[in-house]
Amino acid sequence: MKIIFDERQLKHDPELYFRRGAFIPHPEQPQRAILLRDALLAAGHTRQMPADHGLDPIKAVHDPAYVDFLMSAWPAWVEATGTTVPAVPNYHTDRRNFRVPTGVIGRLGYYSTDTSCPIVEGTAEAIYWSAQTAIDAAERVRSGAEGHIYALCRPPGHHAVLDASWGFCFFNNAAVAAQHLRGRFGKVAVLDVDTHAGNGTQDIFHARGDVLYVSIHTDPSDYTPFFIGYADETGIGAGEGATRNLVLPVGAGAEEILARYDEALEVIRAFGAEALVVSLGLDMSQDDPLSLVGMTRAGFESGAAKIAGLGLPTVLVQEGGYLGPSLSDNAVAFLGAFDAARRA
Ligand SMILES: [Zn+2]
Numbered sequence: 001m002k003i004i005f006d007e008r009q010l011k012h013d014p015e016l017y018f019r020r021g022a023f024i025p026h027p028e029q030p031q032r033a034i035l036l037r038d039a040l041l042a043a044g045h046t047r048q049m050p051a052d053h054g055l056d057p058i059k060a061v062h063d064p065a066y067v068d069f070l071m072s073a074w075p076a077w078v079e080a081t082g083t084t085v086p087a088v089p090n091y092h093t094d095r096r097n098f099r100v101p102t103g104v105i106g107r108l109g110y111y112s113t114d115t116s117c118p119i120v121e122g123t124a125e126a127i128y129w130s131a132q133t134a135i136d137a138a139e140r141v142r143s144g145a146e147g148h149i150y151a152l153c154r155p156p157g158h159h160a161v162l163d164a165s166w167g168f169c170f171f172n173n174a175a176v177a178a179q180h181l182r183g184r185f186g187k188v189a190v191l192d193v194d195t196h197a198g199n200g201t202q203d204i205f206h207a208r209g210d211v212l213y214v215s216i217h218t219d220p221s222d223y224t225p226f227f228i229g230y231a232d233e234t235g236i237g238a239g240e241g242a243t244r245n246l247v248l249p250v251g252a253g254a255e256e257i258l259a260r261y262d263e264a265l266e267v268i269r270a271f272g273a274e275a276l277v278v279s280l281g282l283d284m285s286q287d288d289p290l291s292l293v294g295m296t297r298a299g300f301e302s303g304a305a306k307i308a309g310l311g312l313p314t315v316l317v318q319e320g321g322y323l324g325p326s327l328s329d330n331a332v333a334f335l336g337a338f339d340a341a342r343r344a
Contacts, residue, residue: 001339003047004137005037005152008129011122012155014086018115026118027290027322028168033154036318039328045150045335050129050136057135061175061204063163065100069111070170071124076104086118110164117165127170130155134173134317138180141275141313148314148342150280150335151177156319158198158279159225166200167225174279174317175204178211181275181315189214189273191264191307194281194319195291196220197229201279202243209238212271215279216246216260218292223250242271250292254299257284261303265310276312282321282330289322300330301337308341 010030017026041047059067077087080103091109100110108119130153137151151173158174159167174190178201181188190205192198192215205211213235220229235243244267246260268276282288284295295303307314316338321327 001045001148001150001335002140002146003037003040003045003150003152004050004133005033005047006050006129006133009033009126009133009154012126013120013122014118028155029323030154032321032323032327033152035328036152036331039332040150040152040335043332043336050132051139053132053135053139057176057180058131058171060179061172062160066111066163067171069107070119070127070165073104073108073119074121074124077108077119080104084121086120088115088118113161113164113166116168117170123170127155130157131171131173131176134177134315135180137315137317138177138277141315142181142184148308148316148338150316151318153318156281157317158192158194158201158281158319159196160200161203167196168320169200172200172204174198174277174319175201177315177317178205178277181277181313182210185274185313186210187212187271187273188275188277189268189271190277190279191268192216192279192281192319193261193284193303194279195284195288195293196223196281196320197225197245198279198319199225199228202228202233205239206233206235206243207237207239209242212242212244212268212273214244214246214264214267216257216264217248219247219249223292248293252293254294254296257293257295258299258302258306261306265306268310273312276307276310276314278307278314278316279319280316280334281319282327282334285321285324285326285330287324287326289324290320297326297330297333300334304334304337305341308338
């Protein structure tokens, strides 16, 4: 299938991640995208660069002030601090009732939820092109040029909420893609198979009935994102019933995970989705360094075939999946099985 990818996404290069009281090498490395790109091209998929669709499609799902902050934070940080060390917030708000300050250090805290999203010199360019990659893929499906396509987005997006970064994510690429598809399709579903709950996508769409959010993920009660992603969260207002969290226990194997795929696909069919965005995390893999469940290569193939069987116009958006031994193999397996199922 066609792969959309832009090397400018590699410019976000975070060094350290503060985890359990200590700094460790940041798991969300540019090398992830390089491995995925090279393995998928070697497997015969064809790559294209995204066109520039501008900031408006991003601002269609994020607070415009948040988007503008991210695009301009680095030079403001350098000027305010006199350093070029990564911009990491050390003040946080309890959010909604607080003011947005004018200074960059306060705004950095306002527009972040944690310390996992350091802003470095290349961050703005990388997250911009990560989002453009998703938009361009969605545009090709929206126009009918492609029936399914893969957006190799990096940094990932599904933890980014309306107005804050969270869990390695800045712009919510899958939400941006889903919103873009809404320009043609009346009902769009987002299926999130990353091992972490996609709290950001849920946050963005939880009051909307036109975008279904279905997520299969590891129980968040002792696992990031901790505060959201539970089975009893089903949406609010017009979005009541359009959020579905299918929670896996720690230690779940491929068979149990694929049973949740079947449940998710039933929900998507019942909703009457006309197009689909898949938040394709590969971090359920049994050898992913962040995984607490045990997805296999054969499981990824089976899951991909099930999703392809919906027969919907589909944008596959890369989310998590870290530097374990089978990261790129699993991507090749998933995309290959998806393609094969569509040809069958
Ligand atoms: Zn993840």
